[in-house]
Amino acid sequence: MNGLADVAGVTLAVVRRDARLFVSYRLRFVTQLLTALFTLTLFYYLSRLVNVRSFAGPDQYFGFAVVGLVIVQVLNSSIALPPVNLRQELVAGTFERWVASPAGAPVVSVATLVFPFLLSVLTALIMLGLGSLLFGLNVQWVTVPLVIPASVLGFLAFAPFGVLVMAVVIVAKQALGATTFIVAGMSLVAGLYFPVSLLPGWIRWASEVQPFTPAVELMRFALLGRPLEHSVWADLAQLALFPAILFPVSIFALRGALAAGLRRGTIFEY
Amino acid sequence: MEAHDAARVPTLHAAGISKRWGENRVLDDAELSIAGGEVVALVGKNGVGKTTLLRIAAGVLAPDVGRIRVLGLDPAADRREFQRRIGYLSAGSVGLWARLTAEQNLELWAAFALLRRARRRTAIAASLELFGLSELARQRVDRMSMGQRQRVRLAMAFLHDPALVILDEPANSLDEDALELIGNALEGLVARGGGALWCAPVPPDAPQVTRLCALEAGRVVAR
Numbered sequence: 414m415n416g417l418a419d420v421a422g423v424t425l426a427v428v429r430r431d432a433r434l435f436v437s438y439r440l441r442f443v444t445q446l447l448t449a450l451f452t453l454t455l456f457y458y459l460s461r462l463v464n465v466r467s468f469a470g471p472d473q474y475f476g477f478a479v480v481g482l483v484i485v486q487v488l489n490s491s492i493a494l495p496p497v498n499l500r501q502e503l504v505a506g507t508f509e510r511w512v513a514s515p516a517g518a519p520v521v522s523v524a525t526l527v528f529p530f531l532l533s534v535l536t537a538l539i540m541l542g543l544g545s546l547l548f549g550l551n552v553q554w555v556t557v558p559l560v561i562p563a564s565v566l567g568f569l570a571f572a573p574f575g576v577l578v579m580a581v582v583i584v585a586k587q588a589l590g591a592t593t594f595i596v597a598g599m600s601l602v603a604g605l606y607f608p609v610s611l612l613p614g615w616i617r618w619a620s621e622v623q624p625f626t627p628a629v630e631l632m633r634f635a636l637l638g639r640p641l642e643h644s645v646w647a648d649l650a651q652l653a654l655f656p657a658i659l660f661p662v663s664i665f666a667l668r669g670a671l672a673a674g675l676r677r678g679t680i681f682e683y
Numbered sequence: 684m685e686a687h688d689a690a691r692v693p694t695l696h697a698a699g700i701s702k703r704w705g706e707n708r709v710l711d712d713a714e715l716s717i718a719g720g721e722v723v724a725l726v727g728k729n730g731v732g733k734t735t736l737l738r739i740a741a742g743v744l745a746p747d748v749g750r751i752r753v754l755g756l757d758p759a760a761d762r763r764e765f766q767r768r769i770g771y772l773s774a775g776s777v778g779l780w781a782r783l784t785a786e787q788n789l790e791l792w793a794a795f796a797l798l799r800r801a802r803r804r805t806a807i808a809a810s811l812e813l814f815g816l817s818e819l820a821r822q823r824v825d826r827m828s829m830g831q832r833q834r835v836r837l838a839m840a841f842l843h844d845p846a847l848v849i850l851d852e853p854a855n856s857l858d859e860d861a862l863e864l865i866g867n868a869l870e871g872l873v874a875r876g877g878g879a880l881w882c883a884p885v886p887p888d889a890p891q892v893t894r895l896c897a898l899e900a901g902r903v904v905a906r
Contacts, residue, residue: 419797422794422797422800423794423795423797425794426790426791426794426795427791427794430780430783430787430791433782433783433787434780434782434783437782505777505778505779505780505781506773506775506777506778506779507777507778507779507780509743509773509777509778510778510792510795511795512742512743513741513742513743513766513769513771514766514792514795514796515763515764515766515767515795515796515797515843516763516794516795516796516797517762517763517766521795672745675743675744675745676745676747678704678738678744680743681738
């Protein structure tokens with residue numbers, strides 16, 4: 414492969430395909446918007462009940478929860494969706510094409526993560542817009558540009574988990590239990606819906622050893638002006654460290670799973 | 684395609700291939716060689732392991748034992764170049780993105796096949812024409828008949844100008860006119876020094892076939 418140019422070409426082709434498939438289901442985007450609206454409404458009214466020391470008032474908790482919901486979108490797109498999509502490719506016999514292609518299954522697999530991420534960013538922006546317009550969410554526009562590096566780094570940090578789950582699907586054919594466990598676990602320890610300071614001391618370490626907590630904190634800082642526990646640079650560095658370590662590990666695991674799939678014939682499910 | 688390579692080494696060389704599914708030894712020290720310009724038909728009863736052998740030859744299944752080379756290329760050492768030289772039609776009617784058009788399917792495959800951007804348009808148009816799909820290029824695959832889908836799959840197999848084309852029951856769902864299109868495509872491939880492996884339960888009625896083999900008890904035997 415001619416290096417990055419070919420990888421970029423394959424990624425672009427896969428993103429274009431996924432966009433075409435997405436728009437071919439005409440009601441999908443509408444239902445996604447409605448889901449976002451209902452979720453915002455639910456959390457808005459839940460926030461009216463919040464009157465605790467951790468938050469200045471219901472509006473502050475609502476903003477806190479909205480950013481958590483935004484991160485859940487990205488979390489789902491990078492961890493929960495890839496195995497579902499991969500399984501569809503296995504059943505449709507198109508995964509065999511990835512394997513038989515000169516580009517190779519690892520490159521195509523990683524490329525399939527991009528469109529769901531872009532879509533989750535769009536959905537997140539719409540949620541923020543709706544939150545702001547309909548429910549008075551107070552977005553700090555001055556620090557909003559920081560969202561761009563934080564979300565890109567966040568995606569790069571989350572994506573290896575998606576690649577690892579894809580590796581599991583190639584070998585074991587199913588990974589729904591694993592993704593549910595990861596997303597639910599991260600929702601708890603990364604402070605998506607409540608501050609991690611409320612967690613008992615024995616589990617608090619878990620909020621420091623994964624990339625989701627710094628991503629959430631950076632997003633809350635950028636969007637709501639909520640103070641950071643560490644500095645911006647410390648959180649960005651922590652976020653950058655995870656993909657640097659996890660990406661090579663996840664690609665190694667994916668290649669291992671593919672080698673096993675080629676031996677055991679688990680890439681054919683049709 | 685590199686015709687000079689094809690002249691020097693076999694297009695396909697499979698040696699000592701064994702594969703077991705559980706207790707069932709499907710392939711047992713199977714050997715198969717295809718030279719440039721040859722179209723080999725591989726026949727055999729249902730379940731004897733034809734598809735298994737084809738998948739191994741196409742690089743999408745690893746043998747338990749044995750080695751496979753396409754123009755001397757080892758899939759384990761240089762997978763990209765190995766796959767670049769193979770056009771593969773898998774068994775059944777799978778491997779298409781059903782909600783995309785025929786042309787969009789070929790565009791995607793052209794990207795996966797790492798065809799240079801400048802070459803893609805011409806290659807896609809040529810492949811669509813080769814299989815009589817020019818009029819159907821903008822039709823979604825899930826709105827096509829089974830025979831038309833099979834032609835889209837064939838167009839993908841020939842799209843990137845491979846040196847070896849591996850076809851698993853290509854005549855499925857095809858009418859006489861479409862069978863003639865496969866013949867034309869094979870003639871073009873052979874003229875460029877390429878080779879083909881055509882797998883079917885019974886000998887195909889195609890004048891382009893130059894040699895007939897059968898898979899019996901896990902081995903390839905001449906017919």
